[in-house]
Amino acid sequence: MTTLNIPFGATSTAADVLAGVDLSGKRAVVTGASSGIGAATARALASAGADVTLAVRDIEVGAKVAREIGTDRVRVARLDLSDQVSIADFVASWRGPLYLLVCNAGVMATPELRTGEGWEMQLATNHLGHFALALGLHDAMKATGGARVVVVSSVGHVNGDVDFDDLMFERRPYDPWTAYGQSKTANILFMVEAAKRWKDDGITVNALNPGRIASTRLGRHVAATPPPASFGPNSRDVSCKNIEQGAATSALLAGSLLVEGLTGTYFEDCVPAALHKLGVRRGVAAFALDPERAARLWDASVALIDRAARSRRPSQLVSDSDHVALERLVTEAAWRVDQGRSDTLHELFSEDGVLVLGNSVLVGTRPSAPGAASSRRRGRTSASATSPGTCASSSSKRARPRG
Numbered sequence: 001m002t003t004l005n006i007p008f009g010a011t012s013t014a015a016d017v018l019a020g021v022d023l024s025g026k027r028a029v030v031t032g033a034s035s036g037i038g039a040a041t042a043r044a045l046a047s048a049g050a051d052v053t054l055a056v057r058d059i060e061v062g063a064k065v066a067r068e069i070g071t072d073r074v075r076v077a078r079l080d081l082s083d084q085v086s087i088a089d090f091v092a093s094w095r096g097p098l099y100l101l102v103c104n105a106g107v108m109a110t111p112e113l114r115t116g117e118g119w120e121m122q123l124a125t126n127h128l129g130h131f132a133l134a135l136g137l138h139d140a141m142k143a144t145g146g147a148r149v150v151v152v153s154s155v156g157h158v159n160g161d162v163d164f165d166d167l168m169f170e171r172r173p174y175d176p177w178t179a180y181g182q183s184k185t186a187n188i189l190f191m192v193e194a195a196k197r198w199k200d201d202g203i204t205v206n207a208l209n210p211g212r213i214a215s216t217r218l219g220r221h222v223a224a225t226p227p228p229a230s231f232g233p234n235s236r237d238v239s240c241k242n243i244e245q246g247a248a249t250s251a252l253l254a255g256s257l258l259v260e261g262l263t264g265t266y267f268e269d270c271v272p273a274a275l276h277k278l279g280v281r282r283g284v285a286a287f288a289l290d291p292e293r294a295a296r297l298w299d300a301s302v303a304l305i306d307r308a309a310r311s312r313r314p315s316q317l318v319s320d321s322d323h324v325a326l327e328r329l330v331t332e333a334a335w336r337v338d339q340g341r342s343d344t345l346h347e348l349f350s351e352d353g354v355l356v357l358g359n360s361v362l363v364g365t366r367p368s369a370p371g372a373a374s375s376r377r378r379g380r381t382s383a384s385a386t387s388p389g390t391c392a393s394s395s396s397k398r399a400r401p402r403g
Contacts, residue, residue, distance in 0.1 A: 006258050008270035010211065013244040014044035014251035017270060021255050024049035027098050028254065029137070031079060031130065032105025034061040037152070037210055040247035041102055041254070043069050048255055050100065055079035055090065081105050081129025082115050084308050091136030098140040100254045102150045103130040103187070109176040112169070117308045120168045122179045127186035131301045134194065142201040149198075150253045151191050151207040153266070155238075157184035158276050161287045162297055185288045188266055190301075192294035195264030204263035206253045209273065209282070211239035213246035238281045239269055 008017050028045050032038040033054035046052045051073045056062035062076035080086040106126045113121035134149055141147035160181020166172050191207040198205060249270050253259055266273050266284040276283030
């Protein structure tokens with residue numbers, strides 16, 4: 001356990017830990033900043049002078065939070081951490097250096113849901129989403145020479161180690177709290193390995209338990225999936241906090257000079273945590289700090305994300321020389337459908353929504369096959385329902401359950 005002279009504790013607030021701190025000119029990203037401790041962390045960083053990007057799923061809600069913070073140093077950008085395409089878009093749009101990355105967003109105890117890649121939703125959002133985001137922004141952070149990554153985990157990690165033989169609950173029965181614990185352990189293991197890998201880049205990486213904050217949206221699934229008895233209000237040494245207190249450790253690790261240069265450490269109540277003891281709802285589990293497991297998870301995460309990236313088709317792979325032929329083909333197809341002659345537009349597409357044209361392909365949404373009998377009864381099929389613009393401009397779609 002690292003010894004630091006930090007005069008803050010469980011009742012300190014985000015404003016307390018950043019009082020007198022000047023973050024002017026430093027750019028920050030806070031995920032999940034549309035409510036709860038994410039919004040409170042963003043507010044504290046902005047109040048200290050940082051330029052803060054609220055990375056949120058709902059732009060309108062994020063814009064409302066930005067207005068409430070009340071400074072032109074806050075901007076809003078869309079980011080859905082369960083969607084690898086959304087993450088790639090966010091990374092691609094980022095320009096310039098990044099000093100602070102607060103990996104705050106998360107889901108807890110969801111019913112069994114899967115992403116488009118087939119990944120279990122809690123591991124996909126809480127760990128893999130932030131993992132891909134941090135890797136994508138690594139060069140922007142390296143450019144500062146002193147960037148910080150802050151990873152919000154939970155004491156819930158003590159209830160679930162990472163099962164490397166079945167990360168996605170494909171063989172074992174799904175349990176929402178085991179899945180949550182696994183995702184929060186993964187957060188800490190990411191911290192361990194990233195701290196080692198990025199030390200020479202001047203990037204520090206620390207993780208934290210924010211405490212138990214009942215007044216956030218994180219617990220919206222709890223009524224349907226009651227937690228284990230060990231999560232109960234009578235558990236020993238639980239740190240129950242309000243939102244401002246819950247954001248304090250995140251704000252401290254993101255902006256305070258008291259932790260300058262510190263990396264690879266798990267915090268709770270604004271100080272480094274002791275090792276977890278059985279029956280106590282605090283501390284960090286030894287398995288979450290295991291360097292071998294951390295390296296193994298890193299490799300597994302890279303493989304999953306790389307596989308997902310390879311499986312995504314570009315939105316358009318049609319060469320310029322094929323545009324004239326494509327226009328003729330689609331115009332003729334639309335005319336045939338308009339005349340009720342056949343299901344030509346539907347037949348142009350293969351099962352995975354790819355229109356083949358010579359040596360090029362065009363990715364789009366495959367039109368639904370109209371029923372032959374109903375088409376004949378109507379006599380016509382509207383060409384606008386499957387217009388050429390649909391396949392020429394759409395990207396491949398994939399169904400994805402939402403938490």
